[in-house]
Structures are given as structure tokens and as C-alpha cells.
Amino acid sequence: MSEEAQPGTPLLVVYDCMVFLQGLVRKSGPAVACLELFERGEIELLISNEVLLEIQDVLTRSKLQRKFPV
């Protein structure tokens, strides 16, 4: 992070696909903490269609679906 957010103004953040993937399927850890920052409204998440498609692509891989159907 290169800047501090002003009080009351959430910091703008971009997450890599893996942060979403690990944050959703793990019980705890840095990625979970990152998603919880967003859920608490402490950051504003910037996300592109490419990242969303990548997340969807990975989660619907047959390898993962066979193990853990979503």
C-alpha cells in the first residue's frame, strides 16, 4: 500500500485472483483477513471482469468440482 486512507474514506484496493480463492475456501489466514477487510467496509475493492472470469473459471474446474462442488 502506498498511501494511507483519509479517516472515513476506504482505501482503494485490487486483489489478485488467489486472494479471492484462498479467502473463500480457507477457514483463516491472510487471504481471509483481506476479504474480511472488504466485508467490514474498511477497504473499497476494485475488480475487473478479467479477474471475475478467472475466479469463475478456476472454481468451476472439474478437478475442483469433483472434490468440492460449488
Added chain:
Amino acid sequence: MTITIDIAPEKEKKLEERAKSSGQSDVAEYVQKLIDKDLELSPSLRELFAPVREDIKASGMTDAELDALLEKAREEAWQERQAEEK
């Protein structure tokens, strides 16, 4: 409705810090906003994926194994996209 709860000193300190960082000086007001937010929101992504996490826990898969599985799936997806673009 009035609710009285006991909050451990270390949690009280964190709440004060969070209230301050979100521009509120009053912890009670901050907690009220947390309650409002919770009641208004539809299930979060984390909540929606709770059954998946339970399945993973039941499988006995370690975090390292899970990370490796995700990395492999991501790599496969990337390789396929690269092949399609050529």
C-alpha cells in the same frame, strides 16, 4: 431495544480504533452501524462458501494441499487461455 454486553478491554481498544478509522468518535454509534450493515446485507461470499469450507474440513485436506490444488487449477486455466489466444 437496549442491549448491554461486556467487551474485553483488548476488544474495546480495537473497536475504538475501528470507530476512529471509519470517522466516528463514538464506539456505540460504530457498533450500531455494524448491526445495521449486518442486518441489511444479503449473505456475504464467505457465508455462501461456508458449505465448501465444511467439505474441505471433512476431507482432511491441509491448507498446503488446498493451496496446491488451487494453484494447479489456476495454472491449468491460464494454460488453456494461452492456448486459445494463439
